[in-house]
Amino acid sequence: MSVAAPAPAASADPPVEPPAPSRARPWRAHLTVALLALGTAVYVTNGLWRDPYVNGLSDNIGDQAFFEWLLGYGVYTLGHGSDPFFTDMLSVPFGVNLAANTSISVYTILFAPLTYLAGPQVSYVTILTLNLAGSAFVWYLFLRRWLVRSPIAAGLGGMFCGFAPGFISHANGHLNWTAGWVAPVVIWQVLRLRQPGHWLRNGLVLGVMLAAFFTIAAEGLFYTALASGIFIITWALAGAVRAEAKAAFTTVLRALGVTAVVAGALLAYPLYMHFAGPQTFSGTGFNQRYFAEDGAAYLSFPSRSLAAIFGFGSDLAPNRTEETSFFGVPFVVLILVSLVLVWRRAEPGRRATLRAITLVGFVFLVLSLGPRLNWMDGELPVPMPYSLLSHLPLFDAALPLRLALVVAVVFGVVLALITQELVDRRLSPSLQTAMTAGIVVALLPILPLPVRHQQRAPEPDFIANGTWQRYVSDNGVLSALPFALNVTADGQRWQAYTMARGGPQFRIPGGYFLGPMTNGEEGKKQIGRIGAPNLPTDWLFTRAALYGYVTELSDADRAQARADFAYWKLEAVFLPEQITGSDHMTLFRNAVLVTATDLLGEPERVDDVLVWRIRPGVDPIDR
Template sequence: MSVAATAPAASADPPAQPPSRRARPWRAHLTVAALALGMAVYVTNGLWRDPYNHVLSDNVGDTAFFEWLLGYGVYTLGHGANPFFTDLMNVPWGVNLAANTSISVYTILFAPLTWLAGPQVTFVTILTLNLAGSAFLWYLFLRRWLVSSPVAAGLGGMFCGFAPGFISHANGHLNWTAGWVAPLVVWQVLRLRQPGRWLRNGFVLGLMLAAFFTIAAEGLFYTALAAGLFVVIWATAGPVRDEVRAAWGTVLRAVGVAAVVAGALLAYPLYMHFAGPQTFSGTGYNQRYFAEDVAAYLSFPSRSVAALFGLGSDLGPNRTEETSYFGVPLVALMIVSAVLVWRRAAPGRKATLRAIYLVGGVFMVLSWGPRFNWMDAEWPIPLPWAALARLPLFDAALPLRLALIVAVVFGILLALVTQELLDGRIDGPNLRTGLTAAIVAALIPVFPLPVRHQDRSPEPAFIANGTWQRYVSENGVMSSLPFALNVHADGQRWQAYTMARGGAQYRMPGGYFLGPMTEGEEGRKQMGRIGAPTLPTDWLFTRAALYGYVTELSNADRAQARSDFAYWGLEAVFLPETITGSDHMTLFRNAVEVTATDLLGPPEEVDDVLVWRIRPGVDPIDR
């Protein structure tokens, strides 16, 4: 069976296309591609208007983290650095990038653009292409396997690419917006049964798994779970037993090849992920908190047309994790559509529909997490996720993100019911008119608004001009004030920009990443945490920046600072003219300056920053 051949009736039996439509598929392909790209630019237009000075206000920290990774891609190629571990952050321990979202394939492929235009431009480019590519590839998948109409496939594909959950993750997540991974993997899985091509198909699937692991490991894990569950449910259906028997041996051989290829290519990344230095278990995020509220499925997202009329919801842990939020009209439409499509399906198609429905139901229940939540209140009702939460891989997953699989199931149902309408298989003009109106009424409220943005601190000339090199030895340690965290990540951005230019580089303490709870401890694998464990001195600056709190320093504080500086090997710190905070947060730069001056003495005014040199062994009190 070739890719272009009609799919077997049991698994994907779209109505035959007329010869004229088959002969001119590129017209529809180009139309959907243009619509998808236009929609993606619309969603991200705030960043495109000024990528160097605008940032996603709902997730400043993740934007800085991914910009840092993109800069590190240039550094990796220029210095032969390890793409899965770095000592440039979190001095003196470093960061296990394999255990973080390292997007290594992206950082290498886009390194030329990053070097030419900077991580800021590369970030918004990848974000835009992710959204557009997801919609377009789902369109191709649906048209190949499930529907014949480009309109039905286009509508379903656009929903899969721009569903509320994916728009939510467009607030900074280059991994989760890579929704195009799922249709490619599932497409290749469905091709594994092609007779005589098990070696080639298995090899291609293995390459895909290896590449996509470094782009969206958690999303790939969910895709594998969904694809595996679908295959098991479909294969046990009575109408397809003969088809299963005929393909069983071919599929097993192909899966074996895929496992060997992916295993060989991922041996080192997987070792680093599970057993390398600075690895950890879990993520540092509470799974009971990052679980989907059941009422969220009936609510509208904060970046939607419905939200313009005050109908948005705050049932999610933050605006980046609104992973369901379909609204009552769309949920009702999906229920009705599932019934209508089922009633008109042939026995072979019902095997496919049963598997799709059950995958959607299972993932919906799992997305609710270990306890039942309704309207922001946790009920003492245990759910299936509680039995999975401590298992390997599941312990590092956030259950609410499983709702993204439900969004894809809804997109598939939308395509299927639209195909039924276009084929005239819905009985009665009133029902057809009503169903068409219901589709419009369900989709308009969740039509996305552009992601929110804000101004951010411009790159200091001190960094851009390379002046910083006069204050740090080769491979020395320097930091912006306050030290980089997810809520004030400027220091991480400054390092990203120096890496993107190539040449000399400095290291820095702290940073925004995932790491072990306690640095340097041996023995049992530790739980994860966000960032490095805070020391008293960097907490002085963070407290001053976030709350404007200026403490009266004692000799003990200065002695502690000397110890902390020696721990980091810190040679200099600098303070820019402004500090960027999340969600338009006002940070207290003057409080940071007062704290630093009290601790370290008067600063040097260099270019557009204040600089304090730190000399090893010299107590700040003596300055």
């Protein structure tokens, strides 16, 4: 990619990584941006930091519970030598294919000591904060090294790339999508592949990177590879740099060959598990036509922004975790004007880079709109290019609207480039003033607000003190009521806390994860769904918790319960004093209590929960 002007007449893209500035290393600028990024990340996540053990993300408490579970499973993996890509701790009796989920195995292992000492709750908010701060800082380093000279330009662009509205939205639960630092690290190494004489070393490093980052952000890695491919091909075809690209072709091809061999060897098992392992599936369980970007969202303001305080927020996203664009009209206009101004002043080599960057942004913007065009919360009968890709491998497991996160990064690059023009005072005085004001006006409305939080039900003493061990055999099956789902995730996170402590463990039926639509018929690929297939008995409790619906039970219901309990090998269930719902949802604990008592008889009071033992072959009411 190009270094900043002044550039050679033919090309601004050096054949190797550009040398460091001759002056002393800019540690002061690096430290300033690092502290600013960390401070902003703590500000965004401060609601969780106030009390990580009590507070949870109200806009996506289910995903937080899932990632906390993975962090607890990391400690369990190290202590028991278990498979990091498949578990039987969830969804008894079939288990869960973690390779087909976002297993974040690298994070779970690296942070296992912290998880063991402080709990998954602290590890979770630590990773979330470092993800956001690290993304902004690494993008700053990338921009400073490859595109602009000014620390102000690189800092502004990097901060936008790290804290763009889409990434703030994904801070509601997603440790994978907030790991935006993965993209600049990978792209940096891709650009180094053309270094003469270092194809073996560079290919090896990139291969190891891809293997490590696969578990952290597989979908993001796919988007990075796709964007890199579009950029490199478009850039290499430009007349101004064609000779340079041709000279680097053999070196890059050799390096990519090494990358393929190394990454293929390291990822052989996880890729097998992902595509052909037990409990695998196609798709994600989410509707791609629903999880597509609304075209009007690009011109709207996000719900967690300064503009939203004054009533200008929008609800054009499927949920508050998927507001992946939402730049607002002022910022979109700023980017379009900036592209024109930077293009007009660019040397031929820099124009090759700009052309490639612009094409990447345009392609990802169009693809983010999904299979059909959506506008102002309505789907129009207009087919879009993504409809041709939606059934292809990898694309079938992606959600189109998340492609807009690449558009956000492209906008951040353009923001850095126009800021460099302003720092160099290459514009006329009037245009200089107008563009400076334009940046302020465009950025102010989308300044982020902290993610929303709520209190979660505390871990019961029954679990924390290990009392549960008196009611379940070693590695036996235990469940909280209602059973664990994305909107009732307490039981799953309490299992996570138990795994994080080491020692005896219990397994749970159900859980929040992605799995096949039905269990059984091994070897037959199925479409994906959220969680395990419902049985009548767990739905009985879920319906009571979510809607307060109490069913008048019959002998047939009790017979079904016996069969379901045997299917899960369930030994005991318990009802805590509080049940957590997402988005400040009120759950009906009393309805769950009435249902459980009608089905299982009077409970036993143990510590701070109500417990029902399940004896195989015994009618629940005849305990």
